[in-house]
Amino acid sequence: MLHATQPITRILAVEDDPLLASHLQTHLQGSGYDVTLSHDGDEGLRLATSEQFDLILMDILLPGRNGLEVLQQLRSKHGVPVVLMSALGGEQNRIAGFSQGADDYLPKPFSLGELSVRIEAILRRVAYERREQAPRESTDDLHFDEMGCDVALAGTSAGLTPSEYRVLELLWRHMDEALSKPFLYQQALRRGYAQHDRSLDMHISQIRRKLQGIGYQGARVETVWGKGYMLARLG
Amino acid sequence: MRLPSRYSLLWRLTGMLALFCLLLVSLHVDLGRLLIRATSYLPASTKTILTDYAREAEAAWQTEGARGVDGFLLRLRAREQIWAVVVDGQRQSLSSRPLEESERQRLRFLRQLDGQMGRPDGTPTFELPFSDGENRLVMTLPERLSPRKYRELWEALLYRVLPALLAVLLGILLYRLLIAPLAILRHQAVALSAGDLAARVGPQVAQRRDELGDLAGAFNHMAGRLEDTLTFQRQLLRDLSHELRTPLSRLRVAGEQAEEVQVLGQRLEREVATMERLIADSLELVWLDTERPSLPLEPVDVGHLWDVLRENACFESGWSTEQLPCELPADCCVLGNLNGLAQAMENILRNAIRHSSADGMVRLGGRREGACWHLWIEDQGPGVEAGELETIFQPFTRLNAARPGGDGFGLGLAIARSTLRLQGGELWAENRALGLRLNLRLQSV
Numbered sequence: 001m002l003h004a005t006q007p008i009t010r011i012l013a014v015e016d017d018p019l020l021a022s023h024l025q026t027h028l029q030g031s032g033y034d035v036t037l038s039h040d041g042d043e044g045l046r047l048a049t050s051e052q053f054d055l056i057l058m059d060i061l062l063p064g065r066n067g068l069e070v071l072q073q074l075r076s077k078h079g080v081p082v083v084l085m086s087a088l089g090g091e092q093n094r095i096a097g098f099s100q101g102a103d104d105y106l107p108k109p110f111s112l113g114e115l116s117v118r119i120e121a122i123l124r125r126v127a128y129e130r131r132e133q134a135p136r137e138s139t140d141d142l143h144f145d146e147m148g149c150d151v152a153l154a155g156t157s158a159g160l161t162p163s164e165y166r167v168l169e170l171l172w173r174h175m176d177e178a179l180s181k182p183f184l185y186q187q188a189l190r191r192g193y194a195q196h197d198r199s200l201d202m203h204i205s206q207i208r209r210k211l212q213g214i215g216y217q218g219a220r221v222e223t224v225w226g227k228g229y230m231l232a233r234l235g
Numbered sequence: 236m237r238l239p240s241r242y243s244l245l246w247r248l249t250g251m252l253a254l255f256c257l258l259l260v261s262l263h264v265d266l267g268r269l270l271i272r273a274t275s276y277l278p279a280s281t282k283t284i285l286t287d288y289a290r291e292a293e294a295a296w297q298t299e300g301a302r303g304v305d306g307f308l309l310r311l312r313a314r315e316q317i318w319a320v321v322v323d324g325q326r327q328s329l330s331s332r333p334l335e336e337s338e339r340q341r342l343r344f345l346r347q348l349d350g351q352m353g354r355p356d357g358t359p360t361f362e363l364p365f366s367d368g369e370n371r372l373v374m375t376l377p378e379r380l381s382p383r384k385y386r387e388l389w390e391a392l393l394y395r396v397l398p399a400l401l402a403v404l405l406g407i408l409l410y411r412l413l414i415a416p417l418a419i420l421r422h423q424a425v426a427l428s429a430g431d432l433a434a435r436v437g438p439q440v441a442q443r444r445d446e447l448g449d450l451a452g453a454f455n456h457m458a459g460r461l462e463d464t465l466t467f468q469r470q471l472l473r474d475l476s477h478e479l480r481t482p483l484s485r486l487r488v489a490g491e492q493a494e495e496v497q498v499l500g501q502r503l504e505r506e507v508a509t510m511e512r513l514i515a516d517s518l519e520l521v522w523l524d525t526e527r528p529s530l531p532l533e534p535v536d537v538g539h540l541w542d543v544l545r546e547n548a549c550f551e552s553g554w555s556t557e558q559l560p561c562e563l564p565a566d567c568c569v570l571g572n573l574n575g576l577a578q579a580m581e582n583i584l585r586n587a588i589r590h591s592s593a594d595g596m597v598r599l600g601g602r603r604e605g606a607c608w609h610l611w612i613e614d615q616g617p618g619v620e621a622g623e624l625e626t627i628f629q630p631f632t633r634l635n636a637a638r639p640g641g642d643g644f645g646l647g648l649a650i651a652r653s654t655l656r657l658q659g660g661e662l663w664a665e666n667r668a669l670g671l672r673l674n675l676r677l678q679s680v
Binding site: 109196197198199201202204205206209223225 | 507511539540542543546550573574577578
């Protein structure tokens with residue numbers, strides 16, 4: 001995702017456990033990010049408002065001010081993406097976090113690989129929103145109806161819902177590229193991904209049925225195990 | 236306003252108060268009348284005393300004439316401090332002193348011994364005829380002999396003390412009626428807070444059909460729920476720590492044997508994953524059971540959901556899609572929570588695959604029953620003992636001896652049942668001729 005020509009991505013990590021914090025820093029720096037560490041909520045809030053960051057990674061239970069309060073303060077003036085981490089695990093906290101504007105939530109314990117996928121998904125979505133929409137790859141058979149949020153083959157509409165349309169459109173723009181579930185949730189469904197969430201799977205299943213229903217043979221949605229989904233061109 | 240039920244305390248309280256008022260009014264009227272009657276006539280003892288005076292006067296008259304009468308009247312007046320005269324049939328004084336005008340006035344209205352006493356505030360004057368029927372002794376009633384002497388005391392008793400006593404009595408009665416059951420409730424609440432989880436209010440209060448009975452019922456329900464939850468959590472904690480010991484002891488042994496770093500790393504990853512799954516499942520179960528969150532319901536196409544679950548299951552287990560057929564009618568759509576229902580069906584499906592042979596089949600079937608959909612997932616495994624059809628829904632239940640396979644913690648079906656109940660559904664198991672059938676009942680759209 002990252003290219004040498006792009007300015008380096010800055011991440012603020014607010015985590016009070018020094019061991020986990022240093023592991024986070026090492027791992028993220030290894031992935032090419034510039035990481036600033038903070039160990040308590042007040043300092044985290046001060047850094048977040050005084051400096052420019054591309055993403056904030058924050059624990060919920062912090063000394064000083066807790067993560068949800070910091071998030072609330074931050075949201076009153078900043079649009080910077082925030083990923084909350086917590087060992088609380090309860091659905092209640094997850095929902096409370098989102099309602100106050102967190103972009104994603106990672107229940108502890110998580111693997112560093114999982115963390116990278118989530119961060120990448122959010123940064124990619126932000127980059128998407130900033131960039132001019134690249135023209136969709138032209139196609140001779142499947143017709144995309146932007147206004148009606150539907151696709152048609154030889155005049156027959158597939159009858160997609162707006163969510164299904166956004167997922168298919170995203171997969172279509174990245175033909176033959178595996179897209180992670182966190183990214184698909186962020187970009188197409190506009191919310192964080194949780195382990196037991198089945199909405200995307202149901203949308204994909206519907207897209208497969210509907211494309212099959214109108215007799216589309218050009219490509220099919222494949223499951224990429226342990227990662228996400230991919231639209232693979234056939235023939 | 237809605238009237239309270241016919242067993243309500245309201246009726247008893249108002250009934251008692253009405254009875255009290257009636258009692259008070261009738262006491263006032265009837266006893267008052269009795270009191271007046273009792274104090275309006277002279278008692279027999281007084282009559283005797285007065286008749287004795289008349290006889291004494293007659294004797295004095297007969298023996299000594301006017302002088303005797305003078306002496307008698309002097310004695311009588313000195314003794315009783317009253318006005319008295321002795322007169323003949325023409326109301327002429329028989330003593331040596333003639334009657335004054337005012338005394339003559341007094342003689343106009345005389346009372347008989349058996350007659351009434353007249354005005355309550357006046358002093359009645361009685362005439363007591365001699366045995367010849369002509370002459371008579373006329374005297375006012377001595378204060379000490381008046382039957383009205385204690386009348387004020389009686390009135391105070393009747394109109395002030397008695398009602399107050401009755402009110403106190405009514406208060407005690409109400410107190411016993413209302414407070415005695417509350418005291419029993421308080422006693423049980425104290426026992427409960429002291430840690431006696433079996434504390435319940437006895438049937439003498441719980442079976443009352445009034446508000447106090449309702450309160451006792453609510454208390455018993457609360458205590459029961461508390462006992463269930465605490466028992467559940469204690470059991471869960473015990474099982475959980477027991478389950479955590481297994482991966483921990485494996486890790487300890489592996490650490491002590493100092494295997495190669497790479498092998499140790501793989502083992503570490505595997506055991507950590509196991510512990511994570513165990514804790515996540517336990518927390519999920521506790522959350523479902525104790526918080527009872529309200530899951531948002533939406534229409535869910537079950538056949539469609541089966542496709543999604545089947546794809547995952549086939550990848551995990553290496554089964555082919557044909558081994559997991561869907562035999563549902565095409566229109567099967569239930570009202571449920573997508574993620575909750577998916578989790579429940581996934582747990583059931585995993586369980587079924589785990590207990591089947593590699594070439595077995597697990598099928599989804601169902602039919603509509605009124606406003607519900609009755610769905611079932613059945614495997615071709617060995618089934619379970621009839622007595623254990625309910626036990627398999629208890630957390631940490633593993634029937635390894637009866638059903639082959641089983642690397643889970645025995646939490647899957649417990650979670651499935653809890654999450655289905657939160658969606659207004661039901662889950663139960665039954666043995667079929669071949670294998671076990673898990674039945675789901677969910678509301679139709």
